[in-house]
Amino acid sequence: MPVRMRARRRDEEHRTATPLELFFDLCFVVAIAQAGRQLAHALAEGDPGHGLFGYLMLFFAIWWAWMNFSWFASAYDTDDPLYRVVTLVQMAGVLILAAGVPRAFTGSDFTLVWFGFLVMRLAMVAQWLRAAHASRGAERRTALSYALGVTVCQVGWLGLLLLPQGDVPWVFLCVGALELAVPGLAERAWRTSWHAHHIAERYGLFTLIVLGETIAAATLAAQSALDEHDEPSSLLPLAGGGLLLVFAAYWIYFAVPVHRHLRSNRQAFLWGYGHYLVFGSAAAVGAGIEVVVEESSGRARLSAFGAAACVTVPYAVFLCTVWLIHSRHHKRGAAQQLVLPVSALLVLACTLAGRAAVPAAGLVAAAAVAAGVHLTSRQGAAPVE
Known part of the structure; x- marks a missing residue:
């Protein structure tokens, strides 16, 4: 049965990484390998501008998805069946993203990358809503702010699919800056108890x-x-x-x-x-x-x-x-x-x-x-x- 997702203590003793977190990290190796391989190919072909921009953008997606989960887990890891299932869904999302990296690099087709990111972000929103359901006051507002911020940013990334290819750099810069601002805005009233x-x-x-x-x-x-x-x-x-x-x-x-x-x-x-x-x-x-x-x-x-x-x-x-x-x-x-x-x-x-x-x-x-x-x-x- 699921348990209430209560925040863990900052001073908890013997707080270490779990096997699920290590398994989560290993799935990201696939995405990192794909991004590195495409970067190497672009550099070897004498196209450093395209290669570096594509690498920086796709690595941002990989790194940011990993960051979102890691800081959340440090504060709210319950390790119950529901938490594990939602985390496994996030792992499936990063594998979808990894499968789309070559198309994003070579043809600026971000469909699979966006969909994989969507799977990860929906799972992340579900985790924050679960944390909000189990909390009150400022902690609840922080959890709901995270859920709202992640949702708004994911909608913003639709610009990669809907806008002309020439607008991709602006979408990356604007939505990426918004992503980076979400934690600071969400934690103004209450600081999550990361360890x-x-x-x-x-x-x-x-x-x-x-x-x-x-x-x-x-x-x-x-x-x-x-x-x-x-x-x-x-x-x-x-x-x-x-x-x-x-x-x-x-x-x-x-x-x-x-x-x-x-x-x-x-x-x-x-x-x-x-x-x-x-x-x-x-x-x-x-x-x-x-x-x-x-x-x-x-x-x-x-x-x-x-x-x-x-x-x-x-x-x-x-x-x-x-x-x-x-x-x-x-x-x-x-x-x-x-x-x-x-x-x-x-x-x-x-x-x-x-x-x-x-x-x-x-x-x-x-x-x-x-x-x-x-x-x-x-x-x-x-x-x-």
């Missing part, structure tokens, strides 16, 4: 999934190149550099206990919204490595410099964003504060190395980790990268 340790764990686990997809994309690209050319020696430096980049990204992200920083809605929202760039840039690194592999095997329509930038630019964005929203709050002194920004600049400089850019950037990332560890041990600060 700082739980939400930090959820973001960390999703970061791991994105990094895993980056490794998978790079591995498949290398395997394809080997099948065609059978020259592993040319791919070894690239593989080594790619692994260093991903391993360093893991180390840098998980070096600090960020849940201690998430004390207010303002801090949490800025941190949570900033992960659009963290997740998006991490996944784009995998697409960039695919492009570098294709360029090294003569299958890409861009220069070695351009292919290198497909890796170094998103990795620099990753480093800067992690520092800005995540790591800097736990650093002591100018030396520690400068490690990631300086490393980002050095990674960008590696672009000039052309085909040697990925191994060079990997060495820079490894050096950043080593420098962070050394400064931490010397200054006796909390663990940082």
